């Protein structure tokens with residue numbers, strides 16, 4: 001029985017890989033075709049974009065740009081993740097904190113944070129701190145709200161079970177509450193990471209012309225569209241790779257049963 | 262685990278030598294849930310040491326509630342529970358609970374679930390896993406150590422919950438319908454296993470069940486509850502002679518009469 005389900009898993013996995021590959025090829029094909037027409041002079045062909053991509057990868061343009069963007073991104077996400085988890089835990093465990101914090105976060109989530117980014121300059125100037133703040137501004141609402149949701153959604157039966165078997169408070173949080181909420185918490189981190197990346201690039205486009213945001217500005221100014229699109233493409237690639245890594249991390253720490261065989 | 266020898270004659274001061282105190286004494290428990298739902302209306306009974314006591318009663322009458330109050334998981338509105346001479350104020354190491362709805366961690370393997378009580382008590386990995394392996398074998402789960410709960414049948418999950426409770430080696434087992442999710446043949450086998458295990462390990466057991474036959478077959482004493490809010494309707498000691506072939510025991514007149522009289526009593530609470 002176990003053998004059969006495994007081979008079924010295998011079949012589903014290969015077919016899902018095939019499907020994924022086919023859809024990626026389709027998108028690239030359409031991109032190439034749209035570039036050949038061309039839809040707009042600012043829209044390069046896929047192949048041109050890729051050769052620009054390889055060139056920038058080889059000559060270190062990406063390396064230096066990302067080195068500059070990743071710093072504030074990581075610091076900002078780390079700050080928000082820790083702060084968000086703590087806020088989520090406090091709100092999940094104390095009704096008074098919930099009463100105080102929840103409306104604030106919902107307002108924050110509904111507000112157009114991106115529009116506030118240019119104003120950061122007044123508070124934090126144009127340096128590292130400004131970028132970090134932009135990352136936090138965009139990523140915080142979704143991270144905090146999801147942590148809170150994950151933490152308050154622990155099944156009551158598991159809490160009772162941990163009580164019955166004499167879990168101490170930290171054991172209950174680390175061994176029950178966090179694994180039970182890890183799905184929502186990590187979904188929040190993934191969305192937050194994407195948002196935070198947007199924040200970092202926005203800050204680079206609007207406040208401090210550095211890093212990946214500056215690559216886009218620079219090549220647009222010079223009408224080097226294949227390079228500009230290669231930079232955008234690298235952002236998408238970077239985002240999806242880091243999201244996948246985050247998912248692996250979650251499964252490794254908390255949810256081994258969801259790991260593909 | 263500091264386990265006091267069961268036959269020690271020098272108990273705490275105040276405990277008299279031979280008139281044995283019960284494992285559990287339930288005194289006048291009432292419970293009103295927030296929202297005004299009354300679940301218990303003053304129930305009292307004893308669970309003698311080393312015996313198996315069942316609680317039986319109509320669906321929704323408050324069986325789980327009373328078990329959880331005894332476990333220290335739910336607070337009583339009034340009344341008290343005394344376990345081994347001390348008043349219950351919360352969960353304790355001398356009591357282990359088997360949950361009606363299993364309460365297994367979906368992210369943990371069978372092995373980790375079974376060892377979880379020991380993990381929380383700070384046992385090292387080697388030690389707790391070797392203890393867990395022992396109870397996994399006793400519960401016929403060998404070969405499934407690395408499976409996750411979603412890969413198991415309901416009956417197997419229930420056995421994981423049983424093994425977890427047995428593994429912490431508590432004197433008192435509180436079991437909430439532990440055999441509800443297995444079919445009749447396996448259920449009978451479990452009942453045999455439970456009786457064997459109890460005679461080996463000398464635990465005091467409080468056992469909630471829906472089945473009159475099961476209660477009569479496994480119990481030294483049966484507490485019959487009325488319709489909710491529950492009161493104790495009657496306490497019966499079936500006194501079945503369990504030596505010999507299980508088939509014959511189930512056909513004996515003592516067994517059949519006891520089943521019948523409990524059925525007649527419970528029927529009062531079904532009608533109206």
Ligand SMILES: Nc1ncnc2c1ncn2[C@@H]1O[C@H](COP(=O)(O)OP(=O)(O)OP(=O)(O)O)[C@@H](O)[C@H]1O
Pocket residue numbers: 294295298299300319320321322323324325326327361489
């Ligand atoms: N947490 C709760 N909050 C409010 N009411 C509850 C709660 N738990 C149980 N009740 C109510 O208390 C009563 C007794 O419930 P309980 O679960 O103890 O019954 P039971 O005898 O175990 O039922 P079953 O035979 O279905 O297992 C029911 O009316 C139930 O709706």
Ligand SMILES: [Mg+2]
Pocket residue numbers: 324325326361437
């Ligand atoms: Mg119940």
